[in-house]
Structure formats: structure tokens, C-alpha cells
Amino acid sequence: MSFEWVVEIISNNWPMFIRGAGVTLLISMVGTILGFIIGLLIGVIRTIPTPDRKAKRIFLKVINAILSIYIEIFRGTPMIVQAMVIYYGSALAFGVDMDRLNAAFLIVSINTGAYMSEIIRGGILSIDKGQYEAAQAIGMNHFQTMKNVVLPQAIRNILPATGNEFVINIKDTSVLNVISVSELFFQTKSIAGNNFRYFESFFVACILYFIMTFTVTRILRYIEKRLDGPENYTMYANQMQVETPEDLLRKKDNH
């Protein structure tokens, strides 16, 4: 390997690398966000309590069955194969020639959605029964309970898992090169195909992938910390008669 080659490749091809990295980031971000929304909807539907009325119960059962087939299939097959099937399958079945970037968004979103729906369902199920009961006891219906009490807590708890999906997507979008999406791996392959310096070119790609995942991981960790809120709360008014803020701190630490 020659360091000079790396420098040379970067200086000759940096716009392509940057564009590739940009497309990779864009696809993983859109895929994670849409996948999160899909997962949220499915997770909420799959945790609806069994209704009393028989017709409703059967309807919900059918929906649940369809959703679990979706989840099983997309978790049980590789994304590289899903990409081929969806891209070429849609061309065959509907005669549509999908825009490659849109195809990428679609594939990553529904793939991520399958994982996210289970993550979100787990997040919802992990919320203490007492939270639901307290909400119901003040008259909230199921939807209000989910929106105001359960989901904010569930989403907060699954934020690390969501960040994880994002990082996985940054890496796994590389498989989309099989349908010629111009993400980082695909761009690197073209660069290397021109200069025949495979090692040096992919070494650059490697560094770029790492910078992206590392930065995203740090940013998410920072957000997570911020979401925990300030370690202490501000007193509404200085009416503390007995306890000082130090006492409160100590009490908190003892928990």
C-alpha cells in the first residue's frame, strides 16, 4: 500500500466519495425515520388489548396475522435479496421502472420497519401495567393513554435501539449496490474500477463509513443524555422550610 495512492485517490475522487457518503447517509436516515414510523404504527396496533366485541376481535386477529407475516418475512431474509426481489419484482409485476433512490428508500424503510415494530412492541410491553391503570383511572381511553403516557416512555426507552438501527442501516445500505444505487460502496467500486487500486480505494471508504457511524453514535448518545433532563429540578418557589437542595440531592442519591 502506498500512502501516496490514498492521497491521490482522495484528491482525484473526493466529490464522488462525498456524494456516495451523502447518499448513504440520506438513505439510512430516511429509511430509519420511515421504518420507525412503520414500526410505531405496527407496534401500537399489535398491542391493542383484545376487544370485547366479536367482530372487532376477529378483525384485529386478521390484521395481526398479516403484520406478523410481514415481520417474519422481512426479518427472515437478507436485505440484499429483498432489494433484488423488490426492485426487479416491481418491474416485472407492474412494469414500473422504479427510480433507484426511491427503491432504496422503500427497501430500507420496510426492512427497518419490520425490526422497529418488534422493538417498539417490546418497548410498549415493558411499560409497567400501573402506568396504564393510572391513566385509565383518570378516564383516559386507550389512544389517550398511549399518546400521553405509554409511548413517550416506550420511545425514550427504545431510543438506543433506534440509534442502533440507524448505524446498522449506514453499514447495510452498502448492499444496495446490487441495484446500482449510487451510495458509498457503489461509488467506491466505480472509482476502484477505474484506477485498479481496490485496496486503497476501499480503505478510504472504510474510513468514511467509520466516521459516519462513529459521529452518529456520539450524537445519539448526546441526545439520549439530554433527554434524561437536568439531573436536578428547579424549585418552583423558594419555600423550602426544612430541606435544602443538598438534602434533596442526597435523598435522590440514596434511591
Place this chain on the structure above:
Amino acid sequence: MEAVIEIQHLNKAFGTHEVLKDINFSVNKGEVVCIIGSSGSGKSTLLRCVNLLEKPSGGKIIYNGENILDNKHDISAYRTKLGMVFQQFNLFNNHNVLKNCTVGQMKVLKRSRQEAEEVAMKYLKVVGMDQYVNAKPKQLSGGQKQRVAIARALSMEPDVMLFDEPTSALDPEMVGEVLKVMKELADSGLTMLIVTHEMGFAKEVSDRVVFMDKGVIAEEGSPEQIFNQPAQERTREFLKRTLN
């Protein structure tokens, strides 16, 4: 006397396990009723049936002259009329103290934020937690959490307050502060239905004591009668066991 809630022939079974058998009793306006009895006798289930957290298997719950079990009823509206205080507090972990007391008012009673906050502050003052509006539940001690939970229930301005062993999950030194608040509420004329193991408290605040045993109301009467001259052998047994 005017009954706020009247329970008639209430039954509850979990599968084949009959937990409540033919329960009949009522809570009158302004009355404080304590339910006592050994653990597993069905006290929590009874309370949870009253606000429909458990679905009764049979019987009637009469509120405002209507049986709320006859399907047509708006369960949500009925529940806003009953304030529930849980053994485990169950404060909303994602909200601070103030929001815990306003979210139900705003989302369910559709009060404006300003009105909801005024009402919340009024009841947070009653329980002595008005300085803690910005605190999150995890930053509070058990006794403080339970006082906020009481304020949250009061903020809905219910007709009856239900308490399910509100001090059982507390460290001993925090039991007093919660009982003191409850005593003040009782003195203010609030209608209360309280499941408790605090016999001294039950004796002091209640107008009527209900003793439950194995899913039935074994005995019911004034605190003097229940604690000093229990008519039933099993009431005597229970009191002997608990008071020692």
C-alpha cells in the same frame, strides 16, 4: 343518606377462582369507609371493580341512579368521577409533578392549561407538594410520590376517592405524612373508600368499617363496633392477629 355509589350482588371470578361473592354495600356522600381484611381476601379486587379496572362477572354498580355495568355507559366519564390512589403510586414517569396533575384535566376533562394548572396547584398545596412542581417522579421519595398521586386524583375533582393500601409500599417513616394528608381530606368532608392495614387510622377516620374475608363482606359497622365489639369470630381472629 344519599349513596354516591351502591354495589349490588357484585361477583368477580378469575377463571374458575371466585374472588368476590355477592358483595353488597354503598358509600354515602361525605362518608369515609375503610375496608380491612387479610391479604388475599379480595379488597383490591373490589376497589378495582368499582372503577372498572377489573370487569365484574356479575352484579350492579349504581352511580347517579344508573347501573354503569349495562354496557351503554361511558366508562371514561364515570372513571373521572372516581379518584384512584394506588399502592405503587403509579405516577406518570414521563411527566413532572405539575403535568401529572394537569394531563388528565386537559386531555379528559378538556380544561384549558391555565385552569388545569390552577386546580393542580390548589391540590398540590393541600398535599404539601406545591414546591415540587418541576420534579420528576423518580426524584421524589415514596411519601412525596403518594402525596402527588393524591393531588393528581383530587385534581379531577371526583365524587369519591378510592385508596388501595396507600401506605403499604412506604418506608415506615413516610407513612405518617400520607396518613396526615388523608386525615385532613377526611375531615374536609371528602367521600372516601379506603383499603388499609393501618388499624389505628381506620379507627380514627372512618365512619364505617367493612371487614372482608375470603371474598365476602363478613362484617360491617361503626369503627367502635368493629374494633371493640366485633360480632363475628373471624373478625375477632383477624383483629387479634393484626393488632399484635
